[in-house]
Amino acid sequence: MSRDRDAMGRPLVAVTGLGVVTSLGQGVSDNWAALTAGRSGIHTITRFPTEGLRTRIAGTVDFIAADPMVAPLLSERFAEAAAEEAIGQAGLSGDFPGALFMAVPPVEIEWPQRQALAEAAASNGDVTYADLLRAAGSRRFDDWHDLFIFGTVADRIADRFGTRGSPISLSTACSSGATAIQLGVEAIRRGEVEAALCIGTDGSVNPESLIRFSLLSALSTQNDPPEAASKPFARNRDGFVMGEGAAALVLEDAARARARGARILGYVLGCGEKGDGFHRTRSSPDGAPIIAAIRAALDDAGLHPDQIDTVNAHGTGTPENDKMEAMGCLAVLGERMRSVPISSNKSMIGHTLTAAGAVEAAFSLLTIAHGRVPPTLNYAVPDPGIPLDVVTSARDVPVRTVLSNSFGFGGQNTCLVFGAEPT
Amino acid sequence: MSRQVETRNVVVTGLGLVSCAGEGVEAHLAAYRSGDGPRTDSATFAPYPVHPVAPLTLDGQIPKKSDQRQMEPWQRLGVYAAGLALEAAGAKADAALKAAMHLVVAAGGGERDYAVDGQILTGLRNAADPGAYLNERLLNDLRPTLFLAQLSNLLAGNIAIVHGVTGASRTFMGEESSGVDALRIAQARIAAGQLDIVLVGGSYNAERPDVLLIHEMGGYLSKPSYRPVFERAETPGFILGSGAAFLVLEAEDHARRRGARALARLDAVASDRTKRRDGSVGESLTGLWSKAGLAKPDAVISAATGCAGITGEEREALKTLAPQVPVRALGDLTGHTLEAAAPFGAALAVALVAAGEAREVAVTTVGHRRGEGVLRLTTTGESA
Numbered sequence: 001m002s003r004d005r006d007a008m009g010r011p012l013v014a015v016t017g018l019g020v021v022t023s024l025g026q027g028v029s030d031n032w033a034a035l036t037a038g039r040s041g042i043h044t045i046t047r048f049p050t051e052g053l054r055t056r057i058a059g060t061v062d063f064i065a066a067d068p069m070v071a072p073l074l075s076e077r078f079a080e081a082a083a084e085e086a087i088g089q090a091g092l093s094g095d096f097p098g099a100l101f102m103a104v105p106p107v108e109i110e111w112p113q114r115q116a117l118a119e120a121a122a123s124n125g126d127v128t129y130a131d132l133l134r135a136a137g138s139r140r141f142d143d144w145h146d147l148f149i150f151g152t153v154a155d156r157i158a159d160r161f162g163t164r165g166s167p168i169s170l171s172t173a174c175s176s177g178a179t180a181i182q183l184g185v186e187a188i189r190r191g192e193v194e195a196a197l198c199i200g201t202d203g204s205v206n207p208e209s210l211i212r213f214s215l216l217s218a219l220s221t222q223n224d225p226p227e228a229a230s231k232p233f234a235r236n237r238d239g240f241v242m243g244e245g246a247a248a249l250v251l252e253d254a255a256r257a258r259a260r261g262a263r264i265l266g267y268v269l270g271c272g273e274k275g276d277g278f279h280r281t282r283s284s285p286d287g288a289p290i291i292a293a294i295r296a297a298l299d300d301a302g303l304h305p306d307q308i309d310t311v312n313a314h315g316t317g318t319p320e321n322d323k324m325e326a327m328g329c330l331a332v333l334g335e336r337m338r339s340v341p342i343s344s345n346k347s348m349i350g351h352t353l354t355a356a357g358a359v360e361a362a363f364s365l366l367t368i369a370h371g372r373v374p375p376t377l378n379y380a381v382p383d384p385g386i387p388l389d390v391v392t393s394a395r396d397v398p399v400r401t402v403l404s405n406s407f408g409f410g411g412q413n414t415c416l417v418f419g420a421e422p423t
Numbered sequence: 424m425s426r427q428v429e430t431r432n433v434v435v436t437g438l439g440l441v442s443c444a445g446e447g448v449e450a451h452l453a454a455y456r457s458g459d460g461p462r463t464d465s466a467t468f469a470p471y472p473v474h475p476v477a478p479l480t481l482d483g484q485i486p487k488k489s490d491q492r493q494m495e496p497w498q499r500l501g502v503y504a505a506g507l508a509l510e511a512a513g514a515k516a517d518a519a520l521k522a523a524m525h526l527v528v529a530a531g532g533g534e535r536d537y538a539v540d541g542q543i544l545t546g547l548r549n550a551a552d553p554g555a556y557l558n559e560r561l562l563n564d565l566r567p568t569l570f571l572a573q574l575s576n577l578l579a580g581n582i583a584i585v586h587g588v589t590g591a592s593r594t595f596m597g598e599e600s601s602g603v604d605a606l607r608i609a610q611a612r613i614a615a616g617q618l619d620i621v622l623v624g625g626s627y628n629a630e631r632p633d634v635l636l637i638h639e640m641g642g643y644l645s646k647p648s649y650r651p652v653f654e655r656a657e658t659p660g661f662i663l664g665s666g667a668a669f670l671v672l673e674a675e676d677h678a679r680r681r682g683a684r685a686l687a688r689l690d691a692v693a694s695d696r697t698k699r700r701d702g703s704v705g706e707s708l709t710g711l712w713s714k715a716g717l718a719k720p721d722a723v724i725s726a727a728t729g730c731a732g733i734t735g736e737e738r739e740a741l742k743t744l745a746p747q748v749p750v751r752a753l754g755d756l757t758g759h760t761l762e763a764a765a766p767f768g769a770a771l772a773v774a775l776v777a778a779g780e781a782r783e784v785a786v787t788t789v790g791h792r793r794g795e796g797v798l799r800l801t802t803t804g805e806s807a
Binding site for chain 1: 471493531535537540542545548555557559561562565569570571573574576579580581583584587588589591592594595596597600601603604607611612615617633635636640641642643694695696698790792793
């Protein structure tokens with residue numbers, strides 16, 4: 001077995017570039033500094049009026065704008081910034097030498113555009129879709145077609161960075177970012193590509209998205225102070241806080257990365273997934289799918305549960321998620337899990353939804369690089385039902401491996417294992 | 424770099440189809456053989472014609488009314504067709520097989536509440552505080568579970584809930600090319616030994632004003648009445664069709680071990696994204712044709728949209744690539760089903776091979792804005 005193959009004889013997958021945008025800032029170094037300092041990016045929403053809303057806070061990214069200010073375009077801007085940083089760090093120039101796998105939020109026309117169409121229709125009676133269609137027929141709104149179809153964000157990123165082949169736009173809900181990475185890993189292992197640009201991006205904090213989650217009672221309503229709202233694993237956790245951002249990872253066949261002298265930041269050692277057919281938003285009460293996903297990731301990495309040094313939790317701060325995630329980790333890692341440091345970045349950046357799996361993958365790799373586990377904010381009241389070592393201030397420990405969990409509506413469970421060195 | 428990657432034959436063992444042509448493989452083969460145009464509704468959304476899905480007895484595949492109620496039509500169509508495919512593959516009653524079966528779905532998003540949208544837009548005209556008004560109306564008028572009927576990955580989620588297909592699912596978005604790439608990635612994972620069995624497909628509901636709106640912006644809809652796809656010079660564009668197509672793909676040895684009949688082999692799925700300019704579609708298809716390893720197909724099934732320029736380029740390219748070979752447009756059978764178009768093409772090709780009407784079939788997909796795909800399906804090599 002060569003040093004560039006894993007125990008199963010597959011090409012090892014190295015990470016050679018990272019890029020991050022969150023409410024904490026733009027770029028890996030600003031994010032890491034804020035994250036390890038325990039600074040929160042969650043604040044009162046100013047992007048749109050929040051009158052009448054039960055939740056008026058989010059981790060929006062307010063320092064990057066889009067015109068028009070709609071989710072797909074904002075998501076594209078975040079992705080572009082993250083990809084540029086990652087590709088720059090990887091030291092690649094010219095066209096990107098591989099495929100694009102991109103987690104993007106679902107897209108549809110938004111309210112300002114519906115309103116503009118309704119106005120253009122200039123009907124006097126009740127507005128119907130027939131009016132909007134008539135306005136669209138004027139050809140004045142043709143530019144919005146591309147803006148609001150699902151493939152555009154990835155298409156433009158593919159164009160911008162010169163990735164090869166047909167770009168994949170994907171969703172596995174809140175585990176999308178992890179799935180983008182998994183698709184890249186699989187393609188490299190198949191020998192189909194030597195490199196993959198894997199991105200998760202989400203800029204969809206707008207009134208309707210917020211209200212949709214609010215109607216499902218998924219969001220924290222503790223608006224004041226905003227930075228105290230996201231309370232993963234705490235007994236008084238009351239829901240997640242929406243966040244925005246993007247992360248990009250350059251994955252490469254380790255042999256290729258070494259041959260070109262690239263600096264290897266870490267490895268994606270294993271990926272695991274398992275579906276859950278129990279309920280549209282809730283996990284199987286026995287936790288079996290979560291347990292299976294974690295086990296699958298460890299098996300794929302060729303690691304024993306005892307070899308996991310820290311867990312980068314999905315840790316949304318919803319009563320359900322954190323309980324089930326703790327149960328899953330305890331079931332797989334056993335008694336030792338009680339003393340394995342676990343932390344949730346969502347306490348500071350909120351839940352970046354489609355981007356979360358990718359953002360947290362980037363933070364997991366930084367955790368390895370710095371030997372420092374970032375803290376979980378707002379863990380003031382431990383939950384006796386969650387007997388875990390939740391890290392409350394940045395902790396310096398040697399970290400060779402990280403398990404990063406991502407779970408989503410629709411029975412999506414995806415777990416990734418990152419490592420400093422091949423096993 | 425050369426790699427010794429395992430390659431296994433990938434076969435199709437089950438098909439599930441619903442569209443304006445009807446339900447099931449036979450209905451679609453009958454439409455393929457017939458020269459009649461597809462069933463068209465030119466009145467409901469006039470001036471935009473659509474191809475409405477045939478009436479379905481949902482209870483047959485979605486037994487629980489509570490599940491039916493939790494879904495919007497695009498999800499019901501997909502879950503229904505997925506059930507047909509599982510049944511055809513002899514997998515429906517095999518809980519263990521389904522628990523290990525993976526899922527790749529090509530989909531957009533779900534229906535909105537059109538009445539609520541209209542009322543809000545009406546009210547916004549005179550609202551003193553439009554932002555507060557929008558918040559109040561959305562909070563009060565949106566059904567809490569509507570979101571789950573809209574989310575792209577919840578078609579896969581519902582297939583897991585209703586049918587117990589719980590290996591793991593991935594949902595690809597991005598219009599026509601997502602259907603091609605769903606098949607491509609699923610095929611590649613099986614061929615490389617990363618998976619043994621996967622349910623792949625897509626669904627589309629055309630009978631909804633929000634998707635007509637998206638495609639009227641840009642002027643991509645052909646109107647006011649149906650004309651065959653390759654005869655739309657005067658009325659370019661597509662006519663959307665409601666339907667869903669699912670295929671059970673598995674490793675040939677896996678199918679053999681469980682005694683499932685292999686209907687056809689999915690030999691190759693080649694896709695690309697080229698920057699569109701005059702001639703790029705023809706060039707891309709020509710390149711993908713050879714990449715897919717097409718030799719002497721007996722039939723070509725084309726997902727051509729009818730959009731100006733690209734449809735003519737595709738027709739011209741096919742004249743060179745497959746002279747004398749009959750080309751059948753899916754738009755003339757099912758209407759344009761966007762994400763589901765490639766799965767429909769693949770499924771119909773499988774049906775032709777399984778019926779002994781072809782030994783090699785090419786499927787072409789040219790997205791209305793981007794993405795080209797060419798599929799090659801053949802007999803399994805064993806006498807059917």
